[in-house]
Amino acid sequence: MELRALAVVVGLGAAGCGPADTVDSGTPEDQLLELRNAGSACLYGDGVPDGATTTLPASQSAFASDAPVDARVILDPCASGCAHDIDASCTVRVVNTEVVIDATASWLEPTRGGCPAVCVPIAATCSGAPLADGVWVLDYGGGHSLEFTVPGTGPAPCAEALTAM
Numbered sequence: 457m458e459l460r461a462l463a464v465v466v467g468l469g470a471a472g473c474g475p476a477d478t479v480d481s482g483t484p485e486d487q488l489l490e491l492r493n494a495g496s497a498c499l500y501g502d503g504v505p506d507g508a509t510t511t512l513p514a515s516q517s518a519f520a521s522d523a524p525v526d527a528r529v530i531l532d533p534c535a536s537g538c539a540h541d542i543d544a545s546c547t548v549r550v551v552n553t554e555v556v557i558d559a560t561a562s563w564l565e566p567t568r569g570g571c572p573a574v575c576v577p578i579a580a581t582c583s584g585a586p587l588a589d590g591v592w593v594l595d596y597g598g599g600h601s602l603e604f605t606v607p608g609t610g611p612a613p614c615a616e617a618l619t620a621m
Contacts, residue, residue: 486540486564491578493597495532497546497557498614501606504528504581517612519604522586529559529580529596537572539563548584555584557596557615 498512501519504526512530519525529546544561561578565571587606594601597617604613 485567487567489563489565491531491561493559493617493619495530496614496616497527497529497559497594497596498612499555499557499594500526500528500612512614515612516609518609519587519606521589521607524586525555525584527557527582527584529557531559531561531578531580534575534577535563536565537574537576539565539576542576542578544578544580546580546582548582550585550587553591554593554595555587557594
């Protein structure tokens with residue numbers, strides 16, 4: 457898994473942890489962190505269940521013929537307690553008999569320490585086009601779910617990313 461980092465200077469002045477930490481020049485410096493297709497994703501035919509904000513709960517999902525689908529992605533690793541400007545998004549597309557989810561996230565973290573030792577989950581929710589009747593597989597970051605059938609009801613298909621970019 458690759459976590460890309462780029463130092464950027466931001467002009468925010470807050471007390472405590474975060475952008476108020478300064479380098480010798482006296483200007484706040486934050487590090488831009490980015491993730492792509494990291495962590496895990498699940499697909500739902502009847503809406504993302506409650507509680508899917510920090511983890512992906514094991515749940516049943518009903519997939520109806522020609523009905524849109526929703527995806528929930530929890531990207532990993534999480535951000536620190538001083539992270540800010542968190543932006544996460546995902547897309548759902550169909551390739552042959554696979555439902556492919558792609559996700560990205562970016563956020564800023566201070567380059568100096570002093571942040572609370574907490575893990576801030578990074579999550580994204582997105583919708584996809586209706587699926588035709590048939591047998592499908594979810595692909596997220598090269599990881600695959602078990603097959604699921606449309607129409608049908610069963611465990612929500614989930615996949616763990618094999619590689620991150």
